[in-house]
Amino acid sequence: MSFMQLADEYQTFDFQGYFASVTPEAVGASLARAGQMNCLDHRDLLNLLSPAATDFLEPMAQKASALAVQYFGRTIGLYAPLYISDFCINHCTYCGFNSKTDFPRTRLSLEQIEQEAKAVSGLGIRHILVLTGEAPAKTPLDYLEKAVALLTRYFSSVALELFPMDEDDYGRLNKAGADSLTVYQEVYERDLYREVHPKGPKSDYAFRLLTPERGARAGFRALNIGTLFGIGDPRSEAFMAGLHARFLERAFPYVEVSLSLPRMTRADGGIAPKNLHSDTGFVQTMLAWRLFMPRVGINVSTRESAAFRDQLIHLGATRYSAGSKTDVGGYSVPSNPGLEQETTVQFEITDTRSVDDVACMIRAAGCQPVFKDWEIF
Amino acid sequence: MEDRLILGDQSFSSRLLTGTGKFASKDLIAPMLEASGSELITVALRRVDPKARAQDNILAKILDSVTLLPNTSGARTAREAVRIARISRAAGCGDFIKIEVITDMQFLLPDNHQTLEATNILAKEGFIVLPDVMPDITIARQLHDAGASAVMPLGSPIGSNQGLEMAAMIQRIIDTSRLPVIVDAGIGRPSQAACAMEMGADGVLVNTAIATAQDTALAGQAFALAVKAGRMAYISKLGDQSATARDSSPLTGFLRG
Ligand code: SF4
Numbered sequence: 263m264s265f266m267q268l269a270d271e272y273q274t275f276d277f278q279g280y281f282a283s284v285t286p287e288a289v290g291a292s293l294a295r296a297g298q299m300n301c302l303d304h305r306d307l308l309n310l311l312s313p314a315a316t317d318f319l320e321p322m323a324q325k326a327s328a329l330a331v332q333y334f335g336r337t338i339g340l341y342a343p344l345y346i347s348d349f350c351i352n353h354c355t356y357c358g359f360n361s362k363t364d365f366p367r368t369r370l371s372l373e374q375i376e377q378e379a380k381a382v383s384g385l386g387i388r389h390i391l392v393l394t395g396e397a398p399a400k401t402p403l404d405y406l407e408k409a410v411a412l413l414t415r416y417f418s419s420v421a422l423e424l425f426p427m428d429e430d431d432y433g434r435l436n437k438a439g440a441d442s443l444t445v446y447q448e449v450y451e452r453d454l455y456r457e458v459h460p461k462g463p464k465s466d467y468a469f470r471l472l473t474p475e476r477g478a479r480a481g482f483r484a485l486n487i488g489t490l491f492g493i494g495d496p497r498s499e500a501f502m503a504g505l506h507a508r509f510l511e512r513a514f515p516y517v518e519v520s521l522s523l524p525r526m527t528r529a530d531g532g533i534a535p536k537n538l539h540s541d542t543g544f545v546q547t548m549l550a551w552r553l554f555m556p557r558v559g560i561n562v563s564t565r566e567s568a569a570f571r572d573q574l575i576h577l578g579a580t581r582y583s584a585g586s587k588t589d590v591g592g593y594s595v596p597s598n599p600g601l602e603q604e605t606t607v608q609f610e611i612t613d614t615r616s617v618d619d620v621a622c623m624i625r626a627a628g629c630q631p632v633f634k635d636w637e638i639f
Numbered sequence: 640m641e642d643r644l645i646l647g648d649q650s651f652s653s654r655l656l657t658g659t660g661k662f663a664s665k666d667l668i669a670p671m672l673e674a675s676g677s678e679l680i681t682v683a684l685r686r687v688d689p690k691a692r693a694q695d696n697i698l699a700k701i702l703d704s705v706t707l708l709p710n711t712s713g714a715r716t717a718r719e720a721v722r723i724a725r726i727s728r729a730a731g732c733g734d735f736i737k738i739e740v741i742t743d744m745q746f747l748l749p750d751n752h753q754t755l756e757a758t759n760i761l762a763k764e765g766f767i768v769l770p771d772v773m774p775d776i777t778i779a780r781q782l783h784d785a786g787a788s789a790v791m792p793l794g795s796p797i798g799s800n801q802g803l804e805m806a807a808m809i810q811r812i813i814d815t816s817r818l819p820v821i822v823d824a825g826i827g828r829p830s831q832a833a834c835a836m837e838m839g840a841d842g843v844l845v846n847t848a849i850a851t852a853q854d855t856a857l858a859g860q861a862f863a864l865a866v867k868a869g870r871m872a873y874i875s876k877l878g879d880q881s882a883t884a885r886d887s888s889p890l891t892g893f894l895r896g
Contacts, residue, residue, distance in 0.1 A: 298799075299745055299746060299796075300745070331661075331851045332799070332800060332847060332851065334661070335660055335661020335662065335663075335847065335850055335851055336661060336662065336663035336850070336851060337660075337661060337662075337663075386691070386692070388688060418685075418688070483715065511744070511745050512745075515742060515743045515744060515745060516715050516742040516743070516744060517744060518744050519744070557744065557745055557746075557747075625664065628663050629663055630662060630663055630664050630665060632686065633688060633691065634685070634686055634687075634688040634691070635685060635686055636685050636713055637684070637685050637713070637723075
C-alpha cells in the first residue's frame with residue numbers, strides 16, 4: 263500500500279464539517295490520551311487541529327514540550343540550506359524561481375560550490391541541505407552526483423531538496439553520499455494542487471506524493487516532508503502532512519521522519535499567500551504533530567522571525583536552519599569569482615541572525631545547539 | 640568487601656553508567672559526573688566533531704578520570720556499527736564500544752541480529768563490546784559466545800522513562816547469563832534503577848532521566864545512591880517474598896527443638 267490510498271480517502275472527507283463539530287470534550291479526551299507512541303489515531307489528530315483545540319494550547323504545549331525533551335533532550339540541531347541552481351521549468355504560482363519570472367539564472371560550477379561549502383562549513387555548520395529548482399537539463403544527475411560527493415568533504419550530513427526523481431536516480435545520489443531527502447507536497451488538496459502547479463513536471467500530483475516512498479526505498483536514512491502553509495486550508499493540510507508522516511514512519515521503520523512547516527512569505531514574483539497561517543495556527547500545528555508523533559523531528563526555517571523562533575524552542579521544535587541564504591551563491595558572493603551579479607532569493611528570510619547568534623539564542627533558552635548529529639559512515 | 644564491576648580487562652567501583660546525548664549544555668556533564676561518581680559515560684560518535692571549537696567539543700567536557708564508552712548510535716546495520724567502532728578507536732576514543740544498531744526509529748528498539756553480527760567482528764578485533772539488545776536469553780548466550788564483555792538489555796524503549804517494562808525477560812537474562820548484565824534504556828527514576836540492581840543487574844545506564852532533570856548533578860547523585868542501595872540489597876540476599884503472612888517467630892518452632 264502507498265500513501266496514495268490514504269490521500270484518496272481524505273480527498274472527499276468533509277474537513278470543515280468535522281472541524282466544526284469537534285467539542286472541547288473531544289479535544290480534552292484526545293489530549294488526555296496523548297503521551298505515548300501511536301496512542302492517538304487520525305480522529306485525535308483532527309481534534310487537536312480543530313478550532314476547539316485553540317482553547318487548549320497551553321496544556322497541549324506542556325505535554326508536547328515534555329515529550330520533545332523526553333525523546334530529543336534539551337538539544338536543537340542546526341543546518342543550513344545551500345542553493346546550487348535557480349533554473350526551473352515549473353510554473354508554481356507561489357515561487358520566485360517560477361520559470362515565468364524573468365531574472366538572470368545561475369547554476370554554480372563545482373568550483374563555485376566548493377567556495378560555498380567552505381563558507382558555510384566555516385560557520386560551524388556540519389549539516390547541509392542542497393537545493394535546486396527543477397531543470398534536469400541544467401542540473402543533470404551526474405552534476406548532482408559530483409556536487410554531493412564534493413559536499414561530503416565539508417559536511418558530515420548532506421540532505422537533498424531537489425526535484426522528484428525515480429528510485430534509481432535517488433539510489434545514485436545516496437551512493438554519492440547524500441543521506442536524507444526533503445520533499446514537500448506543498449498542498450495535499452488535489453484541485454488546489456493543480457491550480458498552483460499549472461504547468462511543468464511538478465503538476466504531476468501523484469509522482470510528487472509518492473516521492474518520499476521512492477526515497478526511502480532508494481536508501482535515504484531520513485525523510486523530511488511538509489506542506490507549504492499559505493496555499494490550502496491550514497488545518498486540513500496540517501492533518502494530511504501529519505498523516506503522511508505517520509504513514510512513512512510505519513511503512514519504513516528504519517527511516518527517521520521529520521516534518522517542516524514552511525509558511526509563505528513574499529517571494530520575488532510570487533503571489534500573495536491566500537490562506538495565511540497565523541502564529542497561533544502555526545503553534546497549534548506543531549503541538550498537534552508532536553502529540554500525534556512523539557518521535558517525529560520538527561524543523562523550523564529562517565522564514566520565521568527571530569522573536570517567533572525563540573519561542574518555538576520550548577514548543578517541541580528539534581531542528582533550526584541558521585545563517586541561511588536562499589539565493590544561489592549567497593554565502594560566498596562577492597568573493598566567489600563569476601558570482602558578482604545580483605541573485606534572486608527563493609523566499610525571503612526573516613530571521614537574518616548569524617549562525618553564532620542563533621546558537622547563542624539556543625543556549626540562552628536552556629538548550630544545546632547541536633552542529634553535528636550524523637556522519638556518513 | 641570490594642565489589643567492582645568488571646568489563647573486559649577493566650574494573651569500576653561505580654555501577655552507574657551515564658550518557659551525554661540530551662543535556663541542555665555540555666558544561667553540565669562534568670558536574671554531573673563528579674556528583675554521581677559515574678566512571679563510564681557513553682558518547683554518540685556521530686555527535687563528535689573533531690573540527691569543532693573547544694566550547695562545542697563534547698570530548699573536552701568529560702573528566703579524565705572517567706572512561707569513554709563511545710556508541711554506534713545512528714547505525715542501521717552491523718557494517719555501519721563496525722565502521723563507527725573502528726573510526727572511534729582510530730580517533731583515540733579507546734577500546735570500549737557500545738553497539739547500538741537500531742532499525743526501528745519509532746520506538747528505537749535494537750536489532751539483535753545486526754548487533755550480534757557487529758559484536759562478532761568487533762570482539763575479535765579486541766574491542767570491549769557492550770551490546771544493546773532486546774532482552775532475550777538466547778541473544779545473551781550468543782553474545783557471550785561472540786566475545787561480548789557485557790549484555791545490555793533495554794528496560795523499556797530508549798528515552799521512554801517507562802522503567803523496567805521488560806523486567807521478567809531481564810530477570811531471565813540475569814539468572815542465566817555468564818556476562819555482566821547492564822540494564823540500558825528506559826530507566827526514568829532512581830527507584831527503577833534500584834529495582835534493576837535488586838534484581839541482580841550488574842549495572843544500569845541512565846541518560847534521559849539525568850540529562851533532562853532540572854538539576855542534572857543532583858539527579859546523577861540520586862541515581863548513584865539508588866544503584867548502591869539496590870546493589871547492597873542484592874548482595875545482602877534479602878528474604879524472599881511470600882504470598883501469605885509468615886510470623887517471624889514460627890508457631891511450630893518448638894516441635895523442631
Ligand atoms: S517551488 Fe520549486 S519547482 Fe516550483 S517554481 Fe519554485 S523552484 Fe521551481
